[in-house]
Amino acid sequence: MRIEKVETFPMLYQLPQPYGDANGYKKYRSCYLFRITTKSGVEGWGECIDWLTTLEKGFQSRIVPYLLGKEATDRTQIVNTIKKWHQRVATGVSMALTEIVAKSAGLSVCDLWGGKLREIIPVYASFQSYSNKEDWIQHSLHLIEQSITAGFTQLKVKIGGRTLQEDQTHILSVQSMLEEKIQLALDANQSYDASTARQWNRLFERWPNMLWLEEPLPMDRVADYKLLRATLTIPIAGGENLQKSAEFLPLLKDGAVDIIQPDIMHATGVDGYRETLQLSRIFGIKSSPHTFDGALSRLYALFAQACLPPWSKMNDDAIEPVEWDVMENPFTSILSLKPLNGCVPIPTGTGIGVEWDMEKMDKYRWDGTSYY
Structure with a gap:
């Protein structure tokens, strides 16, 4: 299985209407895919994120020359070398x-990992709630209504990017529309201090449909997270930007979160990502993956959830949901996979088991010009 060819597919889509979260507005969506082909013609796809200029230069000058001629079965050695240069490329x-x-073995990815434990995985609709529209709350409600109509039963909405009063007005409107029939998570993107985060609890105490509060504080404030967890009446989640399993240990050992949220795009390879998921099981807590940035990374998160043991023997049929980007982004549908009634069936074919939309990849291929 000697690597003979590496092809890159940098893609870019300029958003006609910016949207965002507490970190600011997104004006574009990008995606960097690549295809590795062996001498025998077997193909495998990878995905990573960064500035497209940085990735394209890095692939052509270093990654591609390094990969050519290597044995695909030497995955551990190859990934360990590449992550010294670029961690996200190594994951791809x-x-x-x-x-x-x-x-090459005639197996699906799940079968390669020992076999899936479940055939379908729940997903939640993930929103970027803010826009530069004066009626941004009504715009947000319209998007949420569309996802509910599409069958989603779990949602995640952004907070922390407006004043506390504005955000609470927004979420009160959301809850009025949901009528407590749809489960709701709130994501603050590490924008609060502990005292501000606690001001949400008077509302949380009234709402039985809350999934979690995500990253209310900077993730390095472990002691504050532990105290906040003891105060709030809903679960606390976080960890999307942590890379290694060891970085989750302080949160887990100190009982600072109820749910960890590793992102395979930010991990040190597929194996490292799965190691983090297993770590959550060792500590007996939930793991609901963050997968906002790419269709292939989301698919691998779905594979990993399908193979993950239940977090509790008291609820051995349940599995935590995976994030599903429902904002305007043509790369979300670049793989022939979509949710039905808030769940995604796990593909059964060899490899990843789904087809690529090559026409869409050609349409949005980046032309190398500046985009920011």
Whole structure:
């Protein structure tokens, strides 16, 4: 399984209407895909995120020359070398090599990992709530209504990007529309201090449909998280930007969160990501993956959830939901996979088991010009 060819597919979509969260507005969506092909013709796809200029230069000058001629089965050594140069590229390469090995064995990715424990995985509709519209609350409500009509039963909405009063007015309107029939998570993107976060609890105490409060504080404030967890009446979640399993340990050892949210795009490879998921089981807590940035990374998160043991023997049929980007983004649908009634069936074919929309990839291929 010697690597013979590496093709890159940088893609860009300029948003006609910016949207965002507490970190600011997004004016574009980008995606960097690549295909690794062996001498025998077996293909595997990888995905990563960064500035497209940085990725394209890095691939052509270093990554591609390094990969050519290597054995795809030497995945661990290859990934460990590449992560010294670019951690996110290493994760993408680990995806591609995983698929090649699975295809060569005539297996699905899940079968390669020992077999899936469940056939479908729940997903939640993930929103970027803010826009530069004066009626941004009504715009947000319209988007939420669309997702509910599409069958989603779990949602995540942003807070922390407006004043506390504005955000609470927004969420009160959301809850009025949901009528407590749809489960709701709130994501503050680490924008609060502990005292501000606690001001939400008077509302949380009234709402039985809350999933969690996500990253209300900077994630390095472990002691504050522990105290906040003891104060709030809903679960606390976080960890999307942590890279290694060891970085989750302080949160887990000190009982600072109820749910961890690793993101495979930010992990040190597929194996490191799955190691973090297993760590949540060792500590007996939930893990609901963050996967906002790419269709392939989300698919691997779904595979990993399908193979993950239940978090509690008291609820052994349940599995935590995976994030599903419902904002305007053509790359969300670049794989032939979509949710039905808030769940996604796990593909059964060899490798990743789904087809790529090559026409869409050609349509949005980045032309190399500046985009910011």
